[in-house]
Amino acid sequence: xxxxxxxxxxxxxxxxxxxxxxxxxxxxxxxxxxxxxxxxxxxxxxxxxxxxxxxxxxxxxxxxxx
Numbered sequence: 001x002x003x004x005x006x007x008x009x010x011x012x013x014x015x016x017x018x019x020x021x022x023x024x025x026x027x028x029x030x031x032x033x034x035x036x037x038x039x040x041x042x043x044x045x046x047x048x049x050x051x052x053x054x055x056x057x058x059x060x061x062x063x064x065x066x
Contacts, residue, residue, distance in 0.1 A: 041048065
């Protein structure tokens, strides 16, 4: 039923409706999630770097065999 009501709205109208919709995640929540993720990256930077380097070395060595 919702699709029939909202099927013919323009992109601008849909954008306005989604901006007014308050049921989604808020800006504060998104900022807090980003802060936590950035903090984890900073804390585990050396471990993440070595992990990525190991993965790329394995990819490179196994792709040479193809």
